[in-house]
Amino acid sequence: MTILQHPAAPNLPLAPGQYDSRYQEQFNNILRLYFNRLNNNLLSLFGSYGGQYIQLPVGSFYDTTDQSAASTTTAYPVILNSTAISNGVGVQNSSQIYVTYSGYYNIQFSIQLTNDTNAPQDIDIWFRKNGTDIANSNSRFGLAARKSPGDPYHIIASLNFIVSMTPNDYLQLYWCTTNTSARIEYYAAPSSPTRPAIPSVILTATFVSGVE
Helix, strand or coil, X not given: CCCCCCCCCCCCCCCCCCCCHHHHHHHHHHHHHHHHXXXXXXXXXXXXXXXXXXXXXXXXXXXXXXXXXXXXXXXXECCCCEEEEEEEXXXXXXXEEEEXXXXXXXXXXXXXXXXXXXXXXXXXXXXXXXXXXXXXXXXXXXXXXXCECCECEEEXXXXXXXXXXXXXXXXXXXXXXXXXXXXXXXXXXXXXXXCCCECCEEEEEEEEECCC
């Protein structure tokens, strides 16, 4: 594997008082070597495999539990109990997303919602930063009544949000429901045909750019 190396600035020799062909050749060789190293690094970054040596912060997390509300008047954090990818982004205290590097991050989630009642219900999902609600970050998802007893209505809540983060910050998803039987649901891997389990929550955090 090619490893990028930072080329040190060339140590150019002092120029003689008069023209010297040997000095000029030495000078040219030093600059030629330096620019060749720069060019090789640029080709590694922007060539046919462009970007393969750039490591940006990224995290991918999910949850494998059912998440229910005990009360319709209480807000609850969205839980994440599993990590798929973690490079400069992690989860602490089951729900708090933190970063190692300051920057703007794109937070994207998909949450499996179900309604097991005979009436339509609503679930709100929003963002909190450092324990405080982020203004205008809420979304309301409408769930139709269940199809039949034992066969609830299903819907995926999906959204992305860009937020600035520093290593001292943490971000959370919060939710509330109009009925305690409308909840966040996990489904084990089905069969006939065999297919993957359905996490109750999938969340990714990707670095977008640095902050000024």
